């Protein structure tokens with residue numbers, strides 16, 4: 139018999155939605171919340187997100203757990219019997235896990251309250267443009283602001299039962315990157331009368347890849363990835379326009395500034411050498427995920443005493459997470475939850491092991507009970 143939270147995960151898995159369009163996801167979670175005993179619960183919605191307050195027995199603090207809600211524009215290739223019903227979209231970053239675990243935490247504390255209050259936040263748009271920052275500013279959260287926050291992220295590379303975490307930086311600073319190149323289209327046979335943006339864009343991608351290797355201190359990790367390139371309309375037409383879409387990751391804020399400066403310089407060089415126009419849009423930025431050292435070390439010590447979990451002290455990752463904005467304001471931490479699958483995050487075959495769901499609910503609820511005692 140399936141755990142109700144595995145069942146919920148399977149339902150959520152079938153309805154992945156883009157950021158701030160998580161309408162069916164929100165409704166499914168609201169329907170689930172409506173089935174719980176209501177005496178300790180207060181529920182608010184904010185855009186496509188949900189805020190759930192669970193009243194404690196004799197509260198002196200307020201804990202927070204945050205789960206992100208959005209899916210990714212990926213066509214699922216898992217072969218699972220409960221695949222995405224939304225063509226071209228998939229929960230390929232584990233947000234279906236994060237939400238079902240969040241629901242497990244709510245359910246546990248409505249039935250077994252602790253002394254303190256708990257706020258569970260179902261947050262839209264983590265993959266972009268970022269729901270954390272506007273949710274933190276939302277009127278609906280102001281009188282429910284937690285004193286401490288916890289969140290987790292699934293980790294394909296660790297076995298089920300492993301929790302990986304570290305004090306201080308866990309995830310990188312990020313900035314999206316959108317570059318539009320504008321030249322002059324024309325006939326494929328008359329290149330001298332046109333200004334080919336496929337050539338300019340490919341040159342630009344090559345030059346961008348020299349920034350991390352030549353301009354950033356190798357001891358200060360950084361990544362520039364161009365994940366999407368669009369240009370041209372037909373094989374015998376010279377492309378007037380090209381668009382590059384990517385992301386920048388850095389462990390230090392100084393490197394982020396430096397990389398942005400170098401990208402502007404590369405763009406100016408491309409404009410001069412190809413006689414074209416290059417426009418840069420930085421999209422949304424996420425703050426690094428900085429785990430509060432004292433709380434994280436305390437959590438790690440507490441984990442060492444649990445017999446169903448193996449603690450692994452990991453290194454930083456160049457992933458981004460807008461949970462970093464919560465941690466900038468509220469002390470807390472994020473940790474990796476082992477889900478043991480050969481395919482990585484953002485992969486069409488990502489198939490996390492569902493045994494991790496109940497283990498995570500057990501770990502988080504036990505930790506919050508320990509903190510509240």
Ligand SMILES: CC(=O)N[C@@H](CCC[C@H](N)C(=O)O)C(=O)O
Nearest residue numbers: 265266312313314385457458459
């Ligand atoms: C955990 C994870 O995979 N997060 C995303 C966050 C994306 C931020 C933004 N849209 C960007 O691409 O910069 C990630 O890609 O790391």
